[in-house]
Amino acid sequence: MSRTGRLAITAVLFAAAVGLVVFTAMAFLRSSPSTVDFTVGHEPGTPVDMTLQTVGTIGFGIHPTWVSYLTRDPDGQWVHTTLWDLPAHTKVNVTLYQYDTGSPLRNQQLGQIIGTTGGTAAYNGTSESVINSNDGNGVAHTFSIPTLGVSVPLLGISSSAKNPCGAAPCTTNYDHNVITFSFVTPGPGQYPWQCFVPCGLGYLYGNGGPMSTVGYMGGFLEVVA
Amino acid sequence: MSPTPAPNSPQGSGTRHFRRLIPIWLVLSAVCDIVYFFVLGPHVPPGAMTSSASSQQSDFNVLFLTALPVIMAVWVYMGYAIYTWRGSRPGATDPEGGVAARGHLGIQVGWIVSTTVIVLAMFVFGFVELAVPAGAGGGEGPNPLWTPTSKGVLPVQVIGQQWEFTYRYPTFGGFETRDLVLPVDTTIAFHVTSLDVIHDFWAYQLGVKADANPSEDNVAFTTTRQLGAFTVRCDELCGLWHGAMYNFGKVLSKSQFLVWAQSTERTNAANTKNLPAFSYTYVPDANGADGGYYPDSVDPYSNVETYGATTPAK
Numbered sequence: 001m002s003r004t005g006r007l008a009i010t011a012v013l014f015a016a017a018v019g020l021v022v023f024t025a026m027a028f029l030r031s032s033p034s035t036v037d038f039t040v041g042h043e044p045g046t047p048v049d050m051t052l053q054t055v056g057t058i059g060f061g062i063h064p065t066w067v068s069y070l071t072r073d074p075d076g077q078w079v080h081t082t083l084w085d086l087p088a089h090t091k092v093n094v095t096l097y098q099y100d101t102g103s104p105l106r107n108q109q110l111g112q113i114i115g116t117t118g119g120t121a122a123y124n125g126t127s128e129s130v131i132n133s134n135d136g137n138g139v140a141h142t143f144s145i146p147t148l149g150v151s152v153p154l155l156g157i158s159s160s161a162k163n164p165c166g167a168a169p170c171t172t173n174y175d176h177n178v179i180t181f182s183f184v185t186p187g188p189g190q191y192p193w194q195c196f197v198p199c200g201l202g203y204l205y206g207n208g209g210p211m212s213t214v215g216y217m218g219g220f221l222e223v224v225a
Numbered sequence: 226m227s228p229t230p231a232p233n234s235p236q237g238s239g240t241r242h243f244r245r246l247i248p249i250w251l252v253l254s255a256v257c258d259i260v261y262f263f264v265l266g267p268h269v270p271p272g273a274m275t276s277s278a279s280s281q282q283s284d285f286n287v288l289f290l291t292a293l294p295v296i297m298a299v300w301v302y303m304g305y306a307i308y309t310w311r312g313s314r315p316g317a318t319d320p321e322g323g324v325a326a327r328g329h330l331g332i333q334v335g336w337i338v339s340t341t342v343i344v345l346a347m348f349v350f351g352f353v354e355l356a357v358p359a360g361a362g363g364g365e366g367p368n369p370l371w372t373p374t375s376k377g378v379l380p381v382q383v384i385g386q387q388w389e390f391t392y393r394y395p396t397f398g399g400f401e402t403r404d405l406v407l408p409v410d411t412t413i414a415f416h417v418t419s420l421d422v423i424h425d426f427w428a429y430q431l432g433v434k435a436d437a438n439p440s441e442d443n444v445a446f447t448t449t450r451q452l453g454a455f456t457v458r459c460d461e462l463c464g465l466w467h468g469a470m471y472n473f474g475k476v477l478s479k480s481q482f483l484v485w486a487q488s489t490e491r492t493n494a495a496n497t498k499n500l501p502a503f504s505y506t507y508v509p510d511a512n513g514a515d516g517g518y519y520p521d522s523v524d525p526y527s528n529v530e531t532y533g534a535t536t537p538a539k
Contacts, residue, residue, distance in 0.1 A: 105418055109401040112496040130495045144467065146389055147445050149403065192469040205421040207387040212465035
């Protein structure tokens, strides 16, 4: 083969390799969890029911030891995602099954329930406006939408619970708390939400890993008209 | 055909060109400065919501008003040179260097001296402006050198944490809230600290910017002058959700602020009693980290006050 031919083949192979690297990098950067769409079939003026769970260890995927939220889609299936489409100006009734242990909050200010309907949340049926994280089992996580001024501390289960859930999705056969509250979506837009308890085990200040990865302890509300 | 006289040659005296250039420069500079001062100047960020914002706006205006004549000098000379000594002019010859390409000692000295004076003047002006108006809205550390002279300073503690700011009002029972509300015509002392990594409290329209360092009380002063809303952003990359670390504040009338503060004090009372006693700094507490890693230099269970539980998690 001539020198020109060898050079051409080398150039083509090099270009293909570069293209593959770029494609892989872009695919990785653009990858994201699936979105649960609560707008499909939604009747205007009626509330949306959203069911979530928080688990201490997700138990599957590339980070099985990470703490995580899960979302139940309208078909009743648990989905490992924190991305939701919600209708605008609509009341969202949240039912949250909390399976993780708790501890005192780094900042007890997060113990105050804000931004929910009535400024309260129900914990296993009891309405509260403040959770003292220094008492009892403490707080495991929070459900917070900073730009909407919504924040709800999620009571932890006992660290000596006899039947803790080790892998998601967890069923109500395991030790858990049920937290219910409502909030109203604003106009269309994208709103970040997250847990404010630094629960990233083993990461600096507890805020790396699952706390810094969409799909685990934070995500986005895509509010649509 | 005779060659075109060089600018500094006896035939093309530089003095003649300067007689044209200087009036053009003076007129353009004056027009630009006047237009800038009256049209753009009042709208230059960060506005005039506070004393420090107003001072910063004035500083930007002084800098720009000073820079405009310099910019005009360069542009006018460039435009004049391009037109007057263009290669396509009648009778132009190819450039050959010589007299026209040599330096002019007077112009060089004049340029160096004038720009040096301007830069040094700006340095002194900037340095004084950073200090004189009570630190110009910047964080001065725990022992500010430049403090406001007004009485009745309202202390507001700014607590940065991944990834939000919260605010404590020690003179209203020490309640803590996510809403930053201030009274107008009041000097505010922001005590900025952090519970975890380094953040930066940047209240843009207030002209206040101070780093939030863990275990440090970084004090910044300003005096509110206008009612309205302002934006608070973290200006130090502090993790994935850094971009979401912002909120909005308000400057209210004094009576409205008092109503808000007293109402919030009552509303938050149940949670305020769970907060640690007010302190200018807090040691980040491991509790709540669920095993989060702490640098060796931080003892989360020391006797120093912690922000959160004072005992290790069980």
